[in-house]
Structures are given as C-alpha cells and as structure tokens.
Amino acid sequence: MSTLDRFLPVWIIAAMAAGLLLGRAVPGLDGALSKVEVGGVSLPIGLGLLVMMYPVLAKVRYDRLDTVTGDRRLMASSLALNWLVGPAVMFALAWTFLPDLPAYRTGLVIVGLARCIAMVVIWNDLACGDREAAAVLVALNSVFQVLAFGVLGWFYLAVLPGWLGLATDDLHFSTGKIVVNVLVFLGVPLLAGYLTRRVGEKRRGHAWYEDRFLPRVGPVALYGLLFTIVVLFALQGRTITSRPADVARIALPLLVYFAVMWGGSFALGRAVGLPYPRTATLAFTAAGNNFELAIAVAITTFGVTSGQALAGVVGPLIEVPVLVALVYVSLWLRARAHTRA
Template identity: 80%
Template sequence: MTTTSTAPATVVGKLSTLDRFLPVWIAAAMVAGLLAGRWIPGLEAGLNAVAIDGISLPIALGLLVMMYPVLAKVRYDRLDTVTRDRKLLLPSLILNWLVGPALMFALAWLLLPDLPEYRTGLIIVGLARCIAMVIIWNDLACGDREAAAVLVALNSVFQVIMFGVLGWFYLSVLPGWLGLETTSLAVSGWQIAKSVLIFLGIPLVAGYLSRRLGERGKGRDWYENRFLPKIGPIALYGLLFTIVILFALQGHQITSRPLDVARIALPLLAYFALMWAGSYLFGKVIGLSYERTTTLAFTAAGNNFELAIAVAIATFGVTSGQALAGVVGPLIEVPVLVALVYVSLALRRRFAQSTVERS
C-alpha cells in the first residue's frame, strides 16, 4: 500500500484490487460464514473439535496468518522513537485502560438495563483491549506501524496484569457501589497470558526474525521492495478467512436471534464511534502527526474479541448470552472499523493542510 500521497482519492486509487474493495470482500465473507454456519450440518462441531486456548484452531491459524505480514513490515530499529514519545504512550494507556472500559460499562448499563447476560458480555468486550485486528486497520489507514507495534505490546502487558482486576471492579465492585446487580468473573492471569503469547507473541517473533534475517541476508532494499510486496496480501487473506470461520461458528445464534443481536449492536456502535472519534480528536488536539493520531484512534477503539469470546465461553458457557455478546462484537466492529479506515484516509488531507499552514 502506498503511503506517500496526502490526497485520499490518490491513496485509495493506488491500492490493490483486494485493498480497494475490502468492504465488499468483508461483507461477502461475513455473509458466507453466516450462511455456512446456518446451512452446513456439523460444521460448528467440526471447527470446534480442536481449539487453542479456547479459540477454534482455524480461527487461531487465521489470526496468526493475518498478523504476520503486518508485523514483518515493522522497522524494529525505529521502535525507540515511539517508546520515547510520552505524548503518544500516556494518552494510549488512559484511553485504553480508563476511558474504554468505563465507556462500555456506561453504555451497557444505559442501553441494556433489562438484559444482564448481554450487558455482562459487553463489559467483558470493553475490558479486552485490541492486540490483533487493530494492526490490520492501522496499516490500511496508513498509520504508524512502529507505533502500533509498541502500543499493541503495551496493551498486551497491561491485559495480562489488569484484565482480571478490571473484570472484578466493573462486574462486582462498581455495580455494588451504585446499587446495581453484580456479577462474578472467573478468569486466571495465565489464561490471558496464554492468549497474548499465542496471538501476539508468535507473529511478533516471526515478523522480527523475518526482517532481521532478510535484511542481513539480502539487504533492506530487497526486503522492503521484493519480499514484503509478495507476503503483503496474505494478511488480508487471513483476515477474510478468519471472518468466514468466526461467523460460521456463530451463524445459527446470530441469524436465529436477530432482535437480540440488534439490542447488542446498539451500544457497540456507540462505543466504536465514540472511542474512535474521541481518540482521533484528542490526538489532533495534542499535536500528534496523522500517522500517530490514526494509530492512537484505532488502538483505542478496537477490542480483543478473541479473548472476550474465550473468557465468556469459559466462564458462562458456549450458549450463554455473554458469549453471544462477544460474538456480536466483531460482527459490528469489522464493518465499522473498515468504514473508519476510509474516514481516516479522507482526513489525511486536513492534516496535510494544517501542517502547511503552520509552516
């Protein structure tokens, strides 16, 4: 993907056919998965026959394939420029671990006061900060790859430490203080750590080794101009495959309970819109570049649906309302964040104009 032009029309025009029509392919993948899950007997049982850390093996493989090419593009020798940027790191931590969970808690209670299972499922989604698909959205929107790698790694560390604590606080302590219904959440730190190690650790190590060995053997020019263009499309193939399998696994639940899905979708839509727009505006106000503002917005708005679904299933059961809420998460997140990729590309021109005016 070309990232040098500032005009959104030019950027979109230079995308590959796969990238340019991504919303079409994603919509087709979602429909194909839903129909397959609804109409193919025994498909769900077959896909769930083997699991990695509570996630179906095909989904796990799709996520690993999806993340590897993007992490192979990261210039790891530039990560120090991100780790020294407190203007980026501190807002990211605040948005992800204070604002995000609190916003989802408020929306869940405001819009689903009569549906405790779905409400709990959404709160769990809000606690699971994104470590996977956000890398794809950030890359498509021409965000800062190095910054995304650092923020995702930071989220991963905080996820291991804080997920259980925040789950206890938002499901038991805070509702008790407010006189609301309380819920317990049984999740171990090791369960979360395994999820992070598998879905981030493996592709991160593979991406790092690819760049290090590739540049050492044939140089940076060959690596970035010959090797990366060949493996680049694999990320989107992995994304589409993951979406098909994910929706195939939950096709029956989603299509048989449309009103419930609609009720769950409303707070999710509000959450993604408010988190992305608020984070984007905040990045602009504090003077971040377009690339880092985009990265801040997507890392704050995205959620780790793999972890949320796994925790909901492990704690409440595969047919529970909490699990359904987790499944509806990517059903809403995927098309919304794809749309926000195009919004972000359209906003590049404003950043370029403001930069010229300041100079």
C-alpha cells in the same frame, strides 16, 4: 492501497454471508470442528487466528522505536488514550447499552481491551498521518498489550463491576486463561514478526524485505481474518438470523465508541499542539482496535459459539466502514486547516 484492502468491508460482508450459508448447508459443522482441538481450541480456528496476526506484526519497524519516543506529547497522549480512556469508555458503553446481555457485554469489554494494531496503519496512511509515528505506536502498543491485557481483563471483568455494585454472577471465566491466550495469539506472532524482520533484513537486505517479502505475506492476514469470520458465522448463523436485534444492540455501542474515541483523540492532539500528521495518527491509533486479538481471546476463553465471540465478530463489521468514513473526515479537517492558514 490494494484492491483487497480497498474493498475490505465488501469481503467481510461476503465472508459473513458465506458463513451463514455454510452453517445452513452443513448442520454438523460445529461437531466436526470440535473433534480437532488443542488445549480446548479448535485447531482450524486457532491456525486462522495466528495467520491473521503474523503478517501485521512482521511489518512493524522494530528498529525505529526511538524516532518517535522523543515526542513526549504524542507518547503520553497515546498511552493515556489507549490504556486508560479507551477501555474505560468501552466498559461504560457496554454496561449502558447491554446491561441485560452479559455475554455480549463481556465481548465488547474484550474488544475495548484489544488496542491498536493491524488495520490502523492503513487508515493512518489514507488520512496522510505520520507513518513512522503510527509504526512506532503500533509496536509499543503490541508489546504493552502482552503485558497489560490480562491485568486489565481481570480489572474490568471481575474487579471494577464489584466495586460499582454491578451484578456479575452470570459471568464465569478464568483470568489465567485470558493471559495464556494473549501470550499465544499475540506473543507468538509478535516474536515471529520480530524474528522474521531481523533475519530477513540481515540475509536479504531491507529493500528485499520491504519491497518483495512484505507485499507477498501481507494479504495473508486478510485471508486469515476472512477464513475465521466464515467459520464463526457458520457456527453463529442461527443466533445471528434468529436474533438480529441483538446484533443491532452490539453495533450501537461500537458506533458510539469509535466516534467518541476518534473525535476526542483528534481534539486532544490539536489541543496539545501536535501537527496534523501526528494528530491523525493519534486519533486512528486510539480509535482502532485489534479485533483479531479480541476474537482470539473470546473464542479460546468462552467458546466458538459464545455471545462473547459474536460480539468480537461484529466488531470489524462496524469498525471498517466507520474508520473509512473518519478518514474522509480527517482529510476534510486537514484541508480546512490549510485553507485557514
């Protein structure tokens, strides 16, 4: 694990601080960014979002889908946890903890719909999980997300609250716009990542692609994430500094979510008889979220300075240290199982 990845929480906190300082130093920054837009999205932020998505999807081994799909216990558990349990848990927590803050609540629901990719592979490696299984689950969830995100967004943001009698008069959004944003900010880098691997391996070979190309392009994802966080916090600075209690309220359901999803998934893996490596993979792919996509959807749908975008930005601040801590919990459980054996 590189120094860049190992100190990710430090870089994220530093990016947030830099953004706050930048927002204070350049009060007209939001107006400057809004002058350069494409389809209602600030061009600098849109490019930053695409940059942080592409390297992760270029790492996926698209040719190995069949190496794990034969494990029906793993596949069924992963799909159920990611697309049935995860969104429902986040929906319940968002409405429980933020009933009076609809913008933040919606942002959390979007985070819950953005399923595992990106940093999940790193957490899985640190916890000695099954690397190939993680790669396959990441690939499948990435493809499934392109197809399912818009439908689930419509269901959890518009349909289910009405069924449950929850007031949503203060929520206005376009389901079609969410679908378009997912297709752009996930579909485009997914296609680019697939074509890059296919063309790169065909022309230069697998060894060159894995050992030379990926190490060079990999850090770009983090640079894109940090750039986006700097700009977002520059625009959200006054809200953050004037409403620290709101930020704390966003953080609390996220803490509960990661603990519930990881703990429940790990217990399920053991209950269905998966070995430790695949149990760890199941737990981290179920608990980890694609906060890059969540930020992209929140920004392009609700605006850069929206409460939904702030909720998305708080996501990685909480997720990174929590999942690092869960890596150590996972390794402790692994050592304990070996001792008993």
